[in-house]
Amino acid sequence: MKKLSYISTLILLITVTFGSTVQAQEKKPWSPQAKGAVIGGVGGAAAGAIIHKRNRPVGGVVGGVAGAGVGYAIGKRTDNKRKEAARVAAANRAAANRAAAERAERAALARRVDAAEKKAAVATAPKPQAQQYPMMANGFAATAPMMLVGTDGAPTASNAAYLPNESYGERNTPYPSSEVRRKSW
Numbered sequence: 001m002k003k004l005s006y007i008s009t010l011i012l013l014i015t016v017t018f019g020s021t022v023q024a025q026e027k028k029p030w031s032p033q034a035k036g037a038v039i040g041g042v043g044g045a046a047a048g049a050i051i052h053k054r055n056r057p058v059g060g061v062v063g064g065v066a067g068a069g070v071g072y073a074i075g076k077r078t079d080n081k082r083k084e085a086a087r088v089a090a091a092n093r094a095a096a097n098r099a100a101a102e103r104a105e106r107a108a109l110a111r112r113v114d115a116a117e118k119k120a121a122v123a124t125a126p127k128p129q130a131q132q133y134p135m136m137a138n139g140f141a142a143t144a145p146m147m148l149v150g151t152d153g154a155p156t157a158s159n160a161a162y163l164p165n166e167s168y169g170e171r172n173t174p175y176p177s178s179e180v181r182r183k184s185w
Helices: 002-019 032-051 056-124
Strands: 162-164 180-182
Touching: 032 056
Parallel strands: none
Antiparallel strands: 162 180
């Protein structure tokens, strides 16, 4: 009979161990209050058992309850400090984000004002008048700063690739910011 009891216990143990599928659950971290209560309860129980020498179990229970209460209070205080620090940090981040947004808005406004001032300055600036350049024998207009003229009066080969830009400064014409323009060939 004893053998049958041992065999059935062994079969039951194997069935329970390998028969069911167990899903792993996500472990939740302990709260500071729970940690404090456990640590305080263990410490208080040990201290109570050591202090109350006549009846150690009663001293352990009383010390454990008192230690758990004190540990819970300490854990709660720690958690409140952490939450307050997180709230202050979030408020500081929000204030920094608002200040950055205001700085960006002021910078964009300053850029728009500068652009409007430049546009107004360009609109009120006098337009350069087209200069008449003397024509040379090869049909190009010659100016002293742009084209070097040889001793015989003909332009040198290095500057023959450039034409004077008679519409310099007019925005709607090709090459508005260059005094010379390249030949198209």
